Amino acid sequence: MKNLKKIKLKTLTKEFIADIEKxxxxxxxxxxxxxxxxFxxxxxxxxxxxxxxxxxxxFSGREIHVSDCFTAGYHSSIYFSVDYLNGEEFHDGDEGDEGYCIDHLDIWDCVSNNLISKKGxxxxxxxxxxxxGVIIQLxxxxxxxATEILQILRS
Structure with a gap:
C-alpha cells in the first residue's frame, strides 16, 4: 500500500470516494x-x-460498487498494462507472471484490524x-x- 495515507472513515463520505476515484x-x-x-x-x-x-x-460472487467503499475488504486502483498494438499481451516470453509489463496505483483501501475496527x-x-507526477513516473x-523487454526479445 505505497503512497497511501490513513484516513478516519468518519471524515469521508461515499460520494467523496467516488469523486476521488473518478x-x-x-x-x-x-x-x-x-x-x-x-509506446x-x-x-x-x-x-x-x-x-x-x-x-x-x-463480496463473494457479486459486482463491487462504490457504495461498498466503507466495507472492510473494498479496494480500488488504476491498473496499467502494456500490450502489442494488435491487443496481444506483451511480456518477456518466459513462463510465469513476472515478465509482464504491468503495474497499478492504489486509490482507496478499507481494511479491518479485527471484527469491530475498520481503517481506510x-x-x-x-x-x-x-x-x-506520480502517474507520469509510473x-x-x-x-x-517495455524497452528492456524488447531488447531481450530482439537479442
Whole structure:
C-alpha cells in the first residue's frame, strides 16, 4: 500500500470516494493518452483501467460498487498494462507472471484490524500536479521496462 495515507472513515463520505476515484481515473487516462505515442513508436500500447474489488464473504460472487467503499475488504486502483498494438499481451516470453509489463496505483483501501475496527487508506497527494507526477513516473517506469523487454526479445 505505497503512497497511501490513513484516513478516519468518519471524515469521508461515499460520494467523496467516488469523486476521488473518478478524478484519478480521468487524470490517469489523460496521462496515458499523452504518453501513448512513445509506446506506439515501440509497436506497443499502454492501457489504464479503473477497478474495484472486494475481499471476503461479503463480496463473494457479486459486482463491487462504490457504495461498498466503507466495507472492510473494498479496494480500488488504476491498473496499467502494456500490450502489442494488435491487443496481444506483451511480456518477456518466459513462463510465469513476472515478465509482464504491468503495474497499478492504489486509490482507496478499507481494511479491518479485527471484527469491530475498520481503517481506510487513501492515495496521498497534495494536488493534481503532484498526482499527475506520480502517474507520469509510473508510466515512464513501464516504458523503461517495455524497452528492456524488447531488447531481450530482439537479442
Amino acid at each position: 478524478e484519478i481515473t480521468k487524470i490517469a487516462l489523460n496521462t496515458v493518452n499523452e504518453k501513448q505515442k512513445n 506506439r513508436d515501440l509497436g506497443l500500447t499502454i492501457n489504464a483501467t479503473f477497478g474495484r474489488f472486494g475481499y471476503g464473504k461479503k 487508506y487513501l492515495i496521498a497527494f497534495e494536488n493534481e500536479v503532484d498526482l499527475r 508510466v515512464n517506469e513501464l516504458y523503461k521496462e
